[in-house]
Amino acid sequence: MRSLVPFRDINVHASTSHYAFTSPSYPSAQTLVVERPSGDIRLNDGPLLGAKRVSSIAGILGIIKLRLDKYIIVITKAQPMGRLKGHMVYKVIATEFLPLRERTLHDPDEDTYLSLLKTLLKTGPMYFSYSLDITNSFQRQAASHPSQALWQRADDRFFWNKFIQSDLIDFASGATSGSGLRQHGHRETGADPFILPVMFGMMRITATRIKATPLTFVLITRRSRHRAGTRYLTRGMDEQGHVANFNETEQVVVMNDESGGMGGMGAEEGMQNGKPSGFQGQDMQVMSYVQTRGSVPVYWAEVSTLRYTPDLQIRGVETAVGAAKLHFDEQIQLYGDNYLVNLVNQKGREVKVKQAYEQMVRILISSPHESARPDHVTSEKIHVLEPTQRNHEYDRLHYVYFDFHNETKGLKWHRAQLLLDQLKEGLIQGQYFRGVDMPGDSQGRLEVRNRQVAVVRTNCMDCLDRTNVVQTMLARWTLTRQLMDIGVLRPGESADDDQSFQILFRNVWADNADVVSKSYSGTGALKTDFTRTGERTRAGMVQDFRNSVTRYGKNNFSDGPRQDAFDLFLGAFLPDSSSTGSSLVFVDRRPVLIQSIPYVLAASVFMVLISSAPRSNAGAAWWPLRLFALFWLAVGFWCFRFIYTHGVLYVNWPKLNPPRWANEGYQETMGAIRQDKLLGPLVTRHERGASNARISHLEEGKKRIQ
Numbered sequence: 001m002r003s004l005v006p007f008r009d010i011n012v013h014a015s016t017s018h019y020a021f022t023s024p025s026y027p028s029a030q031t032l033v034v035e036r037p038s039g040d041i042r043l044n045d046g047p048l049l050g051a052k053r054v055s056s057i058a059g060i061l062g063i064i065k066l067r068l069d070k071y072i073i074v075i076t077k078a079q080p081m082g083r084l085k086g087h088m089v090y091k092v093i094a095t096e097f098l099p100l101r102e103r104t105l106h107d108p109d110e111d112t113y114l115s116l117l118k119t120l121l122k123t124g125p126m127y128f129s130y131s132l133d134i135t136n137s138f139q140r141q142a143a144s145h146p147s148q149a150l151w152q153r154a155d156d157r158f159f160w161n162k163f164i165q166s167d168l169i170d171f172a173s174g175a176t177s178g179s180g181l182r183q184h185g186h187r188e189t190g191a192d193p194f195i196l197p198v199m200f201g202m203m204r205i206t207a208t209r210i211k212a213t214p215l216t217f218v219l220i221t222r223r224s225r226h227r228a229g230t231r232y233l234t235r236g237m238d239e240q241g242h243v244a245n246f247n248e249t250e251q252v253v254v255m256n257d258e259s260g261g262m263g264g265m266g267a268e269e270g271m272q273n274g275k276p277s278g279f280q281g282q283d284m285q286v287m288s289y290v291q292t293r294g295s296v297p298v299y300w301a302e303v304s305t306l307r308y309t310p311d312l313q314i315r316g317v318e319t320a321v322g323a324a325k326l327h328f329d330e331q332i333q334l335y336g337d338n339y340l341v342n343l344v345n346q347k348g349r350e351v352k353v354k355q356a357y358e359q360m361v362r363i364l365i366s367s368p369h370e371s372a373r374p375d376h377v378t379s380e381k382i383h384v385l386e387p388t389q390r391n392h393e394y395d396r397l398h399y400v401y402f403d404f405h406n407e408t409k410g411l412k413w414h415r416a417q418l419l420l421d422q423l424k425e426g427l428i429q430g431q432y433f434r435g436v437d438m439p440g441d442s443q444g445r446l447e448v449r450n451r452q453v454a455v456v457r458t459n460c461m462d463c464l465d466r467t468n469v470v471q472t473m474l475a476r477w478t479l480t481r482q483l484m485d486i487g488v489l490r491p492g493e494s495a496d497d498d499q500s501f502q503i504l505f506r507n508v509w510a511d512n513a514d515v516v517s518k519s520y521s522g523t524g525a526l527k528t529d530f531t532r533t534g535e536r537t538r539a540g541m542v543q544d545f546r547n548s549v550t551r552y553g554k555n556n557f558s559d560g561p562r563q564d565a566f567d568l569f570l571g572a573f574l575p576d577s578s579s580t581g582s583s584l585v586f587v588d589r590r591p592v593l594i595q596s597i598p599y600v601l602a603a604s605v606f607m608v609l610i611s612s613a614p615r616s617n618a619g620a621a622w623w624p625l626r627l628f629a630l631f632w633l634a635v636g637f638w639c640f641r642f643i644y645t646h647g648v649l650y651v652n653w654p655k656l657n658p659p660r661w662a663n664e665g666y667q668e669t670m671g672a673i674r675q676d677k678l679l680g681p682l683v684t685r686h687e688r689g690a691s692n693a694r695i696s697h698l699e700e701g702k703k704r705i706q
Contacts, residue, residue, distance in 0.1 A: 006151075014051060043191060113568060233560075234563070296353050340459075400419070464520065
């Protein structure tokens with residue numbers, strides 16, 4: 001009988017001609033063979049002779065092709081995070097790259113590719129389960145087909161390693177033969193257990209109590225693999241309707257679950273009829289509530305120029321209508337009614353994003369009705385856009401703007417309750433998911449008692465800090481409602497009444513905020529002191545200042561390589577092996593003069609500091625030293641002014657898929673410098689190839705949309 005779930009233990013056997021993967025727990029299962037150096041895949045009945053066992057691994061993360069070689073990425077260490085409905089969930093801790101051939105050529109780009117991937121895998125929070133589809137919410141799991149392999153049930157958006165699993169998926173599904181030739185209809189089901197879906201995001205499973213009632217509290221955030229990237233390099237929406245920083249967060253409460261602890265390491269051990277062995281008493285039941293976040297669905301970008309506030313660019317809203325329809329088609333199909341909560345500022349630079357979003361909603365819904373509620377703080381405390389009739393699917397969009405910044409100014413965080421009051425009717429109608437274990441079901445499926453038919457989609461500019469505060473507030477309100485519905489709480493009581501659980505709840509949600517923020521901005525979230533303690537503190541504001549300064553540095557000088565790593569891992573960039581050793585992607589081809597200015601600035605600062613040091617000979621003439629210091633001070637001031645004025649030249653842009661607007665800004669800035677009477681001839685004389693070579697590498701690889 002074929003296995004529908006991945007093998008939880010795999011032995012790797014290596015020889016000069018192939019890698020072989022077997023499962024000692026399933027000795028009768030077929031062996032997966034990857035030929036060296038071609039990468040051809042095949043299945044073998046029984047073990048292969050002549051190969052030496054080199055290691056035992058937790059799973060195969062995928063296979064990726066770089067310039068010189070293909071690499072099998074294997075999970076060498078996984079940490080158990082706890083059981084969810086009896087199924088163990090793991091976090092990826094360590095990985096290893098198995099080359100298909102020994103490299104005979106040294107290639108700097110190949111080394112950089114490997115370094116980028118290894119850094120991403122080391123820092124990126126990735127989770128998997130051998131027997132539970134954690135890429136899908138519990139509601140979607142209840143509607144899935146248990147006869148399918150686990151990877152076939154996975155949600156395409158959150159199947160984070162789907163691109164690097166594409167060789168195995170194509171082979172298993174019959175799309176290609178082991179040698180890469182197209183074939184049709186021949187399923188290789190023996191390859192299914194070697195395909196392990198991995199989720200990127202946050203997972204916390206905690207056994208706790210509320211009013212002496214035991215339960216398992218779970219928080220899961222799934223980050224979409226579409227338009228994934230870093231803060232200022234991925235904003236808005238692409239032509240396929242995918243928005244930047246899209247995350248689905250599911251808060252889960254499992255009742256009558258005696259498996260919520262660590263209790264054993266095996267994924268399926270201790271499971272009987274889909275339930276934990278030894279489980280007695282009432283049937284296990286699961287209640288979950290899903291929220292989403294994602295960038296404003298129009299074409300917009302923020303262009304880093306080394307200034308603290310980037311330049312904002314927004315394309316015409318009409319040009320983005322088609323992509324916005326694709327986005328909301330998917331959101332409505334998956335979640336039902338969408339309550340679009342917009343938290344950007346209504347003044348300053350952010351107002352343009354607010355206006356563009358509202359214009360898009362007016363275009364999509366039928367006969368929109370608008371209402372705005374002013375107060376003594378602002379003229380537009382809440383702005384609502386609702387359809388007046390249901391003519392098409394887009395009339396299931398409900399836009400709610402809340403002036404978060406002005407309403408909570410002065411540490412008045414309790415005023416966020418105004419938004420909750422506005423959303424309560426929609427939250428009640430939108431419901432939540434509730435399922436109960438089906439007695440005797442061998443698959444451990446849930447009998448659905450209630451479905452969530454609407455979702456709150458929250459955004460601010462980054463979809464981080466303000467969004468975190470609002471999502472935590474909505475999750476707390478829904479949790480109280482759920483516990484009331486099943487009789488754990490009485491009317492008038494709140495989940496926050498239990499002090500120990502309140503601390504747990506706040507810290508889990510604050511940890512979630514930090515994970516989402518680090519993945520996108522490079523630092524922990526802001527305002528998490530309020531999430532953790534329920535109040536804004538001065539220590540929290542100091543920490544926010546530190547995070548803001550760190551974000552500035554990372555967003556300007558570190559996010560380019562991070563974006564390259566995302567693009568490489570997710571298949572947005574495909575390395576070209578036809579030009580090995582030439583046209584290196586990561587070489588800095590800016591003019592030497594442009595490259596040298598930061599070094600001259602550093603030298604000038606050093607010289608000024610040296611000249612300011614105390615002199616041992618008090619009688620020596622002072623004016624030559626003063627002139628020396630003034631000269632280097634002037635040089636340093638000129639260098640600083642040049643860098644600040646031409647900041648686009650010094651931002652660490654992605655090398656693999658540089659943004660179009662970054663290329664345009666670079667060309668415009670270099671064009672202005674070439675026209676300068678003093679610098680123009682020097683720049684032209686020392687220019688290495690094309691002036692935009694530092695960021696224009698689009699010919700090196702091709703965009704791939706999975």
